[in-house]
Amino acid sequence: xxxxxxxxxxxxxxxxxxxxxxxxxxxxxxxxxxxxxxxxxxxxxxxxxxxxxxxxxxxxxxxxxxxxxxxxxxxxxxxxxxxxxxxxxxxxxxxxxxxxxxxxxxxxxxxxxxxxxxxxxxxxxxxxxxxxxxxxxxxxxxxxxxxxxxxxxxxxxxxxxxxxxxxxxxxxxxxxxxxxxxxxxxxxxxxxxxxxxxxxxxxxxxxxxxxxxxxxxxxxxxxxxxxxxxxxxxxxxxxxxxxxxxxxxxxxxxxxxxxxxxxxxxxxxxxxxxxxxxxxxxxxxxxxxxxxxxxxxxxxxxxxxxxxxxxxxxxxx
Numbered sequence: 683x684x685x686x687x688x689x690x691x692x693x694x695x696x697x698x699x700x701x702x703x704x705x706x707x708x709x710x711x712x713x714x715x716x717x718x719x720x721x722x723x724x725x726x727x728x729x730x731x732x733x734x735x736x737x738x739x740x741x742x743x744x745x746x747x748x749x750x751x752x753x754x755x756x757x758x759x760x761x762x763x764x765x766x767x768x769x770x771x772x773x774x775x776x777x778x779x780x781x782x783x784x785x786x787x788x789x790x791x792x793x794x795x796x797x798x799x800x801x802x803x804x805x806x807x808x809x810x811x812x813x814x815x816x817x818x819x820x821x822x823x824x825x826x827x828x829x830x831x832x833x834x835x836x837x838x839x840x841x842x843x844x845x846x847x848x849x850x851x852x853x854x855x856x857x858x859x860x861x862x863x864x865x866x867x868x869x870x871x872x873x874x875x876x877x878x879x880x881x882x883x884x885x886x887x888x889x890x891x892x893x894x895x896x897x898x899x900x901x902x903x904x905x906x907x908x909x910x911x912x913x914x915x916x917x918x919x920x921x922x923x924x925x926x927x928x929x930x931x932x933x934x935x936x937x938x939x940x941x942x943x944x945x946x947x948x949x950x951x952x953x954x955x956x957x958x959x960x961x962x963x964x965x966x967x968x969x970x971x972x973x974x975x976x977x978x979x980x981x982x983x984x985x986x987x988x989x990x991x992x993x994x995x996x997x998x999x
Contacts, residue, residue, distance in 0.1 A: 714785050722784040726792065729780045733773035740765065854916045856985075858951060862893065862905040862924075863968050863980040869901075871928035871935050876900040878929040879937070885911045886920045886944075895929045906963065910986070918945040924981075926973065938973040951983040 715722065735742070740758050743751040758765050781787050823830065862881060871877050879899040883891040891909045914920055924940040942950075950969050961967060968980040 713783070715783050716785060719786050722786055726780060726784065726787065729776060730796075733776060736769050736773060737766070739769075855912045855914055857910055858913055858947070859908055859910050859984040859986060861908045861968075861982040861984065863963050863982070864902065864904045864906075865926055865973070865980075866902045866978045868899075868903075868926060868937050868973075868977045869975070871937055872930070877903075877937065879903040880927055880929055880934075881905060881907075882925040882927055883909060883911065884921070884923040884925070886914055886917075886922075888912055913944050913947060915944070915948070918943060918948075920944045922947050924979065926977065926979070938975060938977045940971055940973050940979055947983055950981070951985060954982045954984075 715725070740755065740762065743755045743758070746752075777792070778789065781789055781792050860883065865879065865881075868877060868879065876898045877900055878895050878897050880895045881893045885891075888911045891911065893905055893907045893909075896903045896905065913922070920943065922942040922944065924942075926937045926939065927934045928937050954967060954969050965980075968982045971979050971981065973979055
């Protein structure tokens with residue numbers, strides 16, 4: 683039976699022989715870093731990044747512009763096989779020595795963690811690529827939206843009408859009157875019948891406006907029609923599109939079109955927009971513009987009279 687004095691002495695001796703974590707410990711060859719496990723992990727991560735950097739030195743030095751980097755790149759690219767052999771053995775030696783210094787790590791554990799990290803990288807690389815492709819697609823849609831719309835033939839259409847909900851743009855709307863005199867030298871829509879011509883106007887937030895159909899017009903037609911639309915003087919890049927169409931039995935085909943911007947419309951207004959009581963349809967009162975891909979159109983833009991300077995309310999959100 684052990685006395686209390688003996689048990690107390692045993693506990694004291696065991697406590698005295700217990701070794702505390704004190705940093706560098708020389709109990710095993712050559713020495714051990716007896717530190718917290720978290721710090722051991724960070725040391726191993728740092729050495730792994732260092733070894734990976736050694737392998738990537740030819741690529742990294744090729745990016746840098748210093749003289750030493752250029753000289754090293756020129757020297758190493760003719761001896762890549764020797765460089766990678768030396769780098770491999772150097773990295774293996776460094777990693778084995780580092781793992782040997784860490785008491786809570788072994789070579790098997792390090793290799794297993796490396797394969798787990800590689801598996802994690804491959805899984806998340808797929809997710810990253812999918813996300814990057816989605817973001818790239820959105821960037822292309824936003825950056826090249828005008829070209830995509832032009833390729834699809836819908837650049838003249840307005841899909842979103844924010845109106846007063848658009849807090850980032852203060853619209854200064856003003857009503858104008860567009861007068862169409864005639865169109866000439868139109869291409870043929872179909873070889874079976876003459877063109878049944880009408881015009882369709884798309885301007886900013888306005889609803890599409892159309893003229894009546896001029897049957898059997900052929901390559902030229904006298905329109906002599908007007909319509910009133912709003913223009914935003916604060917958005918000089920807003921599109922103003924006139925489509926010359928051929929009315930068919932089921933659908934209408936576009937023969938040619940005229941695309942302007944608000945600044946072009948304002949320039950035509952400044953040239954032809956003098957309101958006079960003796961207005962007549964002649965070349966001096968209209969501006970002749972070229973249609974795409976072929977044709978001519980004669981139009982005039984008048985400002986609305988003083989009593990009608992408020993923006994038109996039809997066709998707006």
